[in-house]
Amino acid sequence: MEKLIIAGKEFESRLFLGTGKFNSNQLMEEAILASGTEMVTVAMKRIELDNKEDDMLKHIIHPHIQLLPNTSGVRTAEEAVFAAQMAREAFGTNWLKLEIHPDPRYLLPDSTETLKATEELVKLGFVVLPYCQADPTLCKRLEEAGAATVMPLAAPIGTNKGLQTRDFLRIIIEQSNVPVVVDAGIGAPSHAAEAMEMGAAACLVNTAIAVAGNPVEMAVAFKEAVIAGRRAYEAGLGIQADNLVASASSPLTSFLNE
Amino acid sequence: MFSDELEKISWEETTKAIYSKTEADVIRALGKSRCDVDDFMALISPAAEKFLEPMARLSKKYTEERFGRTMSMFIPLYITNSCTNSCVYCGFHISNPMARTILTPEEIENEYKAIKKLGPFENLLIVTGENPAKAGVPYIAKALDLAKPYFSNLKIEVMPLKTEEYAELVHHGLNGVICFQETYNKARYNVYHPRGMKSKFEWRVNGFDRMGQAGVHSIGMGVLIGLEDWRTDVTMMAYHLRYLQKHYWKTKYSVNFPRMRPAENEGFQPNVIMSDKELAQVTFAMRIFDHDVDISYSTREPANIRDHMASLGVTTMSAESKTEPGGYYTYPQALEQFHVSDERTAVEIEKALKALGREPVWKDWDASFDHVAQSHATAATAR
Numbered sequence: 001m002e003k004l005i006i007a008g009k010e011f012e013s014r015l016f017l018g019t020g021k022f023n024s025n026q027l028m029e030e031a032i033l034a035s036g037t038e039m040v041t042v043a044m045k046r047i048e049l050d051n052k053e054d055d056m057l058k059h060i061i062h063p064h065i066q067l068l069p070n071t072s073g074v075r076t077a078e079e080a081v082f083a084a085q086m087a088r089e090a091f092g093t094n095w096l097k098l099e100i101h102p103d104p105r106y107l108l109p110d111s112t113e114t115l116k117a118t119e120e121l122v123k124l125g126f127v128v129l130p131y132c133q134a135d136p137t138l139c140k141r142l143e144e145a146g147a148a149t150v151m152p153l154a155a156p157i158g159t160n161k162g163l164q165t166r167d168f169l170r171i172i173i174e175q176s177n178v179p180v181v182v183d184a185g186i187g188a189p190s191h192a193a194e195a196m197e198m199g200a201a202a203c204l205v206n207t208a209i210a211v212a213g214n215p216v217e218m219a220v221a222f223k224e225a226v227i228a229g230r231r232a233y234e235a236g237l238g239i240q241a242d243n244l245v246a247s248a249s250s251p252l253t254s255f256l257n258e
Numbered sequence: 259m260f261s262d263e264l265e266k267i268s269w270e271e272t273t274k275a276i277y278s279k280t281e282a283d284v285i286r287a288l289g290k291s292r293c294d295v296d297d298f299m300a301l302i303s304p305a306a307e308k309f310l311e312p313m314a315r316l317s318k319k320y321t322e323e324r325f326g327r328t329m330s331m332f333i334p335l336y337i338t339n340s341c342t343n344s345c346v347y348c349g350f351h352i353s354n355p356m357a358r359t360i361l362t363p364e365e366i367e368n369e370y371k372a373i374k375k376l377g378p379f380e381n382l383l384i385v386t387g388e389n390p391a392k393a394g395v396p397y398i399a400k401a402l403d404l405a406k407p408y409f410s411n412l413k414i415e416v417m418p419l420k421t422e423e424y425a426e427l428v429h430h431g432l433n434g435v436i437c438f439q440e441t442y443n444k445a446r447y448n449v450y451h452p453r454g455m456k457s458k459f460e461w462r463v464n465g466f467d468r469m470g471q472a473g474v475h476s477i478g479m480g481v482l483i484g485l486e487d488w489r490t491d492v493t494m495m496a497y498h499l500r501y502l503q504k505h506y507w508k509t510k511y512s513v514n515f516p517r518m519r520p521a522e523n524e525g526f527q528p529n530v531i532m533s534d535k536e537l538a539q540v541t542f543a544m545r546i547f548d549h550d551v552d553i554s555y556s557t558r559e560p561a562n563i564r565d566h567m568a569s570l571g572v573t574t575m576s577a578e579s580k581t582e583p584g585g586y587y588t589y590p591q592a593l594e595q596f597h598v599s600d601e602r603t604a605v606e607i608e609k610a611l612k613a614l615g616r617e618p619v620w621k622d623w624d625a626s627f628d629h630v631a632q633s634h635a636t637a638a639t640a641r
Contacts, residue, residue, distance in 0.1 A: 140507050174292065177504055236286070236296075252314035255566045256535045
């Protein structure tokens with residue numbers, strides 16, 4: 001499998017994990033380790049920033065894992081930039097998952113504020129991974145603003161509904177010059193495999209693992225699904241559609257035989 | 259710049275890969291909703307020859323999905339045949355002891371008026387040779403200025419320019435640029451283009467990046483069929499198209515497959531001949547590879563091929579073209595650059611297209627949009 005490269009850093013694993021909704025930090029850590037992930041996002045609002053012994057953080061930090069603080073909770077670009085600077089200070093990393101969702105019900109990202117914040121944060125030297133709508137034009141604009149990846153949603157966050165934005169994800173993947181990480185809405189390993197088969201660079205999964213009957217087993221299932229999907233993509237998928245209906249005559253091309 | 263990308267793609271390996279494609283590769287490509295360049299190679303390979311009918315069906319389907327049953331119409335105007343290049347296949351090459359014409363502003367305007375009498379043309383393609391000293395950017399700008407009252411969409415097919423020159427022409431109402439790479443075979447390029455600015459392969463191949471950077475709305479590409487193995491050349495063009503689409507995503511693209519015919523002129527004879535079947539195959543393949551790209555057939559192609567292909571993938575056509583400077587009014591007898599096969603009038607072609615169930619579209623742009631384009635071009639140059 002090809003290695004994933006983001007902002008010059010190589011990753012073996014193409015599965016990113018979120019850390020919300022687990023019923024214990026211990027279980028979360030086990031799931032993280034079982035998943036093989038090398039990129040874990042954590043909401044800075046969950047961490048006691050001045051407590052080096054923060055329990056959640058202790059269960060996330062491992063040498064092979066890139067910590068990806070996220071700005072969940074902010075509602076504007078201005079708040080996001082402030083939060084990002086706090087995160088850089090507290091976590092010692094300039095990597096950032098940018099999340100701006102002013103709407104507390106569906107947590108849908110605000111496209112205008114996300115673009116504005118990305119422009120600003122790139123100037124400030126952050127490696128910005130913006131969570132965004134599955135909007136191909138927005139993704140191109142984010143790329144032009146210097147985003148290290150784009151992270152379009154597959155479905156509303158936490159719904160486990162799978163690739164509802166499939167057609168738009170396809171366009172985004174086709175057009176993008178930065179890795180496309182499918183984020184939010186992936187509810188089953190088959191969804192992740194499908195995204196990877198389409199050519200997504202990685203998937204970010206949280207709820208589907210955190211609330212599974214056995215989160216650790218589910219983390220393994222996602223690990224395997226992401227690998228299977230990526231392998232299939234790299235191997236080249238076989239025939240999918242019925243474009244080859246047999247036809248005895250050649251009504252469209254007989255003029256070429258005249 | 260695309261030349262860096264092209265360095266990574268071996269001409270020989272690509273040729274080998276195309277000719278090793280199997281029927282299974284073709285079937286796989288036909289089964290995909292989005293093809294990559296590797297699939298495109300299968301579709302233009304000899305292995306795909308027996309799949310022409312399903313390819314035609316798919317090409318027709320995708321074309322109608324994106325373009326409906328329309329055909330965009332344009333007309334070319336050669337304003338000069340003065341040229342400092344020595345392309346071995348071209349009637350305008352510098353050593354050809356022919357009379358050279360650079361139309362005056364008055365003559366250009368007379369041509370515009372004459373064109374408007376042929377049909378309701380709104381899409382104009384202004385063509386020149388390469389002689390920057392005598393017919394450079396200011397001359398082209400003047401031709402654009404003069405065209406504005408007559409046409410709503412202006413394209414040029416001229417020598418590759420600098421980014422800022424393209425941007426300047428956008429200020430003069432330029433909407434699109436057509437430039438043929440002729441061949442992507444760098445090792446053989448200078449066999450055909452031994453002298454003059456056109457002998458500089460990188461300058462030409464990177465011209466498309468410069469058009470993109472200048473914010474040109476529409477970019478037309480093409481390889482001259484008859485120089486090198488056309489399969490490899492159109493594959494390179496497919497790579498180039500994908501590259502441009504990824505980098506200059508606000509631009510619209512068109513492709514051409516101009517075929518040289520044997521004995522087209524007395525000098526150079528084509529090294530390879532593309533048959534009608536092969537032209538159809540590459541057209542279907544391009545549409546299956548890219549559902550949105552504009553596929554353009556000029557009057558180089560005979561009427562029967564143009565008519566049949568009009569519903570199978572082609573989306574733009576010229577009509578009643580003269581390929582000599584001033585050919586519509588001023589100098590109807592000057593030497594043409596290449597021979598026109600489809601000699602029907604615009605009115606006849608319109609009638610034929612309608613009989614085939616196609617709607618000829620003459621106007622698909624309005625000059626009032628150009629103010630916006632011009633401010634974008636200014637921003638691009640400022641960057």
